[in-house]
Amino acid sequence: MPGPQVVPVQGDEALPQTVDVVVIGGGIIGASAALELAERGISVALCEKGGIGQEQSSRNWGWVRISQRDPREVPLAAEAIRIWSGLDKRVRRDTGYRQCGIVFQSQSDRDEASNERWPDELRQYQLASQMIGQREFSELYPGLKLDVRSALHTAADGRAEPQKAAPAIAEAAREAGAHILTRCAVRGVETAGGRISGVVTERGPIACSSVLLAGGSWSSLFSRSLGVDLPQLKIVNTVIRTTPIEGGPEETLFAKDFAFRRRQDGGYTVASPSDNIADIVPDSFRYGLKFIPALKAEWHAMKLRLGPRFIEEAGWMKGWRLDEESPFERIRVMDPTPVPKLTDHALAKLKAAYPVFARARIAQRWAGLIDVTPDAVPVISPVDKVPGFFIATGFSGHGFGIGPGAGRLAADLVSGATPCVDPTAFRLSRFFDGSRIELGTL
Template sequence: MSRRLNVDVAIIGGGLVGSSAALALRTAGIDVALIDGRYCGAQASGVNYGGVRRQGRPPEQLPLAQRAHAIWPRLKALIDIDGEYLRSGHLKLAADEADMAALEIYAAKVSDFDLDLELIGHNELHRRFAFLGKGIVGASFCPGDGHANPRLVSTGFAAAARRAGVHVLENSPVTEITRNGAGFALEAGEGTDIAARIVINSAGAWADQFAALFGEPVPLTRIYPSMVVTEPLSPVLNVNVGMEGGGIYIRQVERGNCIVGGERGMPLADADFSRPSGEGALAMMNRAAALFPGLAHAHAIRVWSGTEASMPDRNPVIGPSRTTPGLIHAFGFSGTGFQIAPGVGEVLAELVRDGRSTTPIEAFSIARFASNAATSINRTIHGSGAGQNLEPQQRGV
């Protein structure tokens, strides 16, 4: 069976960025198709750690993070669920004096962004956060940060978009996309033809393939963050915790489970998928037990991994294509996209509606990766969609 959709905007990728953009656009009265090769929210958006933090982000991301920060408390009104969002505070630990100095430098650098960072020395830290073990010299605390359940939030935005009237196409990989005088023609799934004036490329770890088809290759790589969840425990910690310089991050949810991250999974033969390793899970739990004595005898009940897109400068690509009118990119969040995604959705809606964003996004332009590659604006995908080997075929202007 075949069908045809005529929409204002086609969004490739039903993760949290794409689905929040779809909801924001539809709320503004714009007709939208949200297209995913599998299930909305099933990739990076649904398998990440769930940290909702601004602390530690580079300064150029903070205006966007602040915009998103105002959205998270409104989840219930926006998508009908709270997503287990909790503004618990985010504690970033320093293992030595060099780490503490780095936290102090960062706090000074972002002092104009209203993060309300508090630098805490050794004695005060252990007095206030008695769950900490030995070996921590200090910390930086951001009281307004927190955490949420990514499985609920990512699918919640997609469900809210569907209820609002967005055409949600799941298990519908984009197999062809052509720029024409009126906009774009896409083929998705088995026999769905879509005509759209605007296309948003939010295809996550597969977005580089779509960008390259329009003459904009980017140095995107895939990463496979791995998580462990423990059995329900009595209260062990009451804040979202990370380490300066990385290594481990941990949060405890209301029902008592602790979610621990800090290792990478292993890609499978099909690099769209990955699996965690037993050695990685053991390393994460040992680190957690060393930092938090209350976890010394905790049982891990589940381990998982997922596929995310990473950029070499750790900043995403957000903004208009430099080669193709009507094409907008939003991908490459390097494992830190969960918190800012709802803000990115609003920015994308502004770009569609107004041609500009009220939030500065110049640092995220795809032009920073510009090369001498061909920049023809009319290209076609031939293949089975995101995650496959796509061969561009140039079409006439």
């Protein structure tokens, strides 16, 4: 069965001749930025090569968390949670968001030390978080047979429905005045006087003074067409959706052998917390040195694979003209093949440990491509080399929960408003200016 069933968004038929900003990419980051810009009276066109939210924005775990993030992301995650709490009312649609709490089991002395710092860290944001022991853990997950030394329980964390969120935000952006263009790939940008003057789409040109690239795993390829180096690789993650389970837990859990969260339909999204595939592609060699620290730290969670994607992506290296079909048109939706063994093991462990899941059946499984930077922290930044060009990408598996906050920060940078949080940590130049690259949380 193909990827998850995303709430459909019908794109506009007419292509605008001119706007202030073109947003490339209709995932949750691009949709959130488009909504922010439109609500500020800035004319914006969101261009998506396929359908709204059909790639990683609908294929992720659906977690909305501030706990266990890289410290550089925490202020932005706090901003995102504030936005999520009022988002359904704002967009007048259901995103499935609720604050259900997330628990991270301590699996070692190092985990426990990491977990213990979070209650104090989050107190400044007035967000509830505490360490719990076996008794409290068992109250949250009655019947779960795990020997728990301790765990971090952050009640302020939550969940939302990935198949609903980006479409809901995009529809609200359209109601606020944005043009929403689906099956409308941007082939490239045009410049005049050394800065952005427009984009060329497969349906024709759009004049603009600014472009925001929120293209997820496609961002590095697009940036390269402008002569902009964006170190980014892709990781394949497989997810299971179960049938509804009566009496299942509300709180999301990250344990040693499995991770799960409740869905609106009563089923659960289940995944392995540590099994991912890194395909070897030409960019693996282009950016390999920058990713060595990440590879060393996460070697236990990565499985390298050489397959047909290498040949496919090698074909993209030659580039393309703006009057010819681009790779973005040839692959409307990246729909990687799921790897059953990576999730079957997690589900088997879950069933063995938690009787309430014993009768869980797999309703669907899918895979998605996580766009990763060398330090696992996103790029939300202007590009000095191309005035008027901005990037919001590389969310390294954190993009869904942080999406509304990232969209707001990107809109601030594009519009020249005071940034909602300090954007310094997210600058693109950190990979090239001699800064020490410190690995965040993958």
